[in-house]
Amino acid sequence: MKASPFSRLAIGTVASLSLVLTACSGGSTDSAPELSDKPVTIRATWWGADARAQLTNEAIAAFEKKYPNIKVKGEYKDWSGYWDALATTTAAKDSPDVIQMDELYLASYADRGALYDLGKVKKILATSQFDDQALATGQVSGTQYALPVGVGVMSVVVNTDLFKKYGVDVPDDKTWTWDDYAKVAKELTDKSGGKIHGAAGAPGFDAGSLKYWARQEGGNLFDKDGNVSLKPKAITDMWNYGLKLISSGASIKASTMVEDQTAGITAGSFATGKAAMTGAYNTQITALQQATGANLKLLQMPHVGTTKANFFKxxxxxxxxxxxxxxxxAAAFVNFMLNDPAVADILKTERGIPANKEMLKHLEAGLTGPDKAAADYMNEVTPGESPVVTPNGGSGIEPMLQRYTQEVYFKKTSPEDAAKAFIEELQGEIDAAK
Structure with a gap:
C-alpha cells in the first residue's frame, strides 16, 4: 500500500529506471470516445504475485460477463520486471490498454503523452465517490491521468505487547510530539535493559518521511511546477532528530537499519519483536500483524504546530x-475495477483500503482484525492537501535519499552538507528530464 523515525517498509525495492519513452499519440483522438458494440480485445497489466493475479483474473471474468463483447487479456510481473517491460512496450508503441501505475512514475509517463486524459471518458468512468484529495494524487498539471485504487496514510505502529511487558504506557497520539516519541522510545529501550529498542529506525529512508517533515514545517517536497521546494532546514532537522534517536539508544543502530532495508517488512527489527514502534502506512499493519503475531495498534503521527502534515498515499x-x-x-474496465461492488467483494483490501468511499463503506461491515484497524484509522485522520506528484526525473528519489541518509547516520557527512547535496542532485535529475 510503502515518515519519521521509520526505516522504509515496502513490499518491493523501488528501482531507478531510465524510461525510454517516445511521445505517444497513437490512441483515439476523439474528445469523448464511445463504447463499441463490436468484439473488442484490450490488455491490462499489473505488478504483483500469483495471489493478486488470481483475484484480478476473477474480477476480469466478472467484467467480461457484464461486457460480453469486451475481452481482457491480463499480464503481470514482479515489481522490477514490470517497469522494464512497461518502458519497453511503451517505447515500441505497444503499451497495454490498462496500466497499473505507481506514484513515482506517474508524471514520467504522463509528461511523455503515454497516459490518456481521463477527463475525456468521464461519461464512462465515474469519480464522484473519490475524495478530492485522493483524486489529486492522480493528477499531473491539473489533468487526471490515473485514479487511485487504494490509499494509505502515515502512522506509527506500536507493539502493545512489548509496551505492557516493559511497563510503558502507550502515549496519547492526539497530543504527542517528536520529543514525546523520542522519550517513549528511550524508556522502552532502558526498561528492557537493551533487549529491545523503542524505535525500529530513524527518518530518512523513504520519500514519505521526507514529505512529512517538509509539510509539518510548512513546506513541501515539490512545488506546483515540479521543482524541488524542500528547504534545507527541514531535511537537516529530520536527520539531526534521527541522529539523536540513534545516539541515545532509543532507536536501533544505523547498521541495523540498513540490514532491515534488505530484510523487508516481514523480517526487520519491528517484525521480529526487536523494536516496539515503527513508522508505516496504515495499510501495512496487516503484513506486520502476520509477521509479529503480536497485538498491534496504529497511532497518529507525532507532530509540531497545527499544519495537517499527513497525506493520502x-x-x-x-x-x-x-x-x-x-x-x-479501457475506461469501462477501470470503472468496473474501481466502482463495482462485485469487484470490491473479490479484491477486498488486496490492493489497499479502497480509495472509493462507497466501496469502502460496502466492505467495512465485513472487515476484521488489522484490515478493520487500518480502515478505522484512516477515518480518524484528516490529511492535508495532497503533495505534488513526483515529477518526471524524480523517480529515483528513494535510493538517492537512502544513500544520503546512510552517509549522515554513519557520520560520513554532516546533515547540512548532505541536505545541500541531496537537493542539488534531485533538482539536477529533474532538470535533465525536462
Whole structure:
C-alpha cells in the first residue's frame, strides 16, 4: 500500500529506471470516445504475485460477463520486471490498454503523452465517490491521468505487547510530539535493559518521511511546477532528530537499519519483536500483524504546530494508455475495477483500503482484525492537501535519499552538507528530464 523515525517498509525495492519513452499519440483522438458494440480485445497489466493475479483474473471474468463483447487479456510481473517491460512496450508503441501505475512514475509517463486524459471518458468512468484529495494524487498539471485504487496514510505502529511487558504506557497520539516519541522510545529501550529498542529506525529512508517533515514545517517536497521546494532546514532537522534517536539508544543502530532495508517488512527489527514502534502506512499493519503475531495498534503521527502534515498515499493507480486504440473500453474496465461492488467483494483490501468511499463503506461491515484497524484509522485522520506528484526525473528519489541518509547516520557527512547535496542532485535529475 510503502515518515519519521521509520526505516522504509515496502513490499518491493523501488528501482531507478531510465524510461525510454517516445511521445505517444497513437490512441483515439476523439474528445469523448464511445463504447463499441463490436468484439473488442484490450490488455491490462499489473505488478504483483500469483495471489493478486488470481483475484484480478476473477474480477476480469466478472467484467467480461457484464461486457460480453469486451475481452481482457491480463499480464503481470514482479515489481522490477514490470517497469522494464512497461518502458519497453511503451517505447515500441505497444503499451497495454490498462496500466497499473505507481506514484513515482506517474508524471514520467504522463509528461511523455503515454497516459490518456481521463477527463475525456468521464461519461464512462465515474469519480464522484473519490475524495478530492485522493483524486489529486492522480493528477499531473491539473489533468487526471490515473485514479487511485487504494490509499494509505502515515502512522506509527506500536507493539502493545512489548509496551505492557516493559511497563510503558502507550502515549496519547492526539497530543504527542517528536520529543514525546523520542522519550517513549528511550524508556522502552532502558526498561528492557537493551533487549529491545523503542524505535525500529530513524527518518530518512523513504520519500514519505521526507514529505512529512517538509509539510509539518510548512513546506513541501515539490512545488506546483515540479521543482524541488524542500528547504534545507527541514531535511537537516529530520536527520539531526534521527541522529539523536540513534545516539541515545532509543532507536536501533544505523547498521541495523540498513540490514532491515534488505530484510523487508516481514523480517526487520519491528517484525521480529526487536523494536516496539515503527513508522508505516496504515495499510501495512496487516503484513506486520502476520509477521509479529503480536497485538498491534496504529497511532497518529507525532507532530509540531497545527499544519495537517499527513497525506493520502496511493497504494497504486489504474490508468489508461495514451496509445490505446480502445480508450472507451479501457475506461469501462477501470470503472468496473474501481466502482463495482462485485469487484470490491473479490479484491477486498488486496490492493489497499479502497480509495472509493462507497466501496469502502460496502466492505467495512465485513472487515476484521488489522484490515478493520487500518480502515478505522484512516477515518480518524484528516490529511492535508495532497503533495505534488513526483515529477518526471524524480523517480529515483528513494535510493538517492537512502544513500544520503546512510552517509549522515554513519557520520560520513554532516546533515547540512548532505541536505545541500541531496537537493542539488534531485533538482539536477529533474532538470535533465525536462
Amino acid at each position: 496511493p497504494s497504486m493507480y489504474w490508468a489508461v494508455s495514451g496509445q490505446s486504440k480502445h480508450p472507451a473500453e
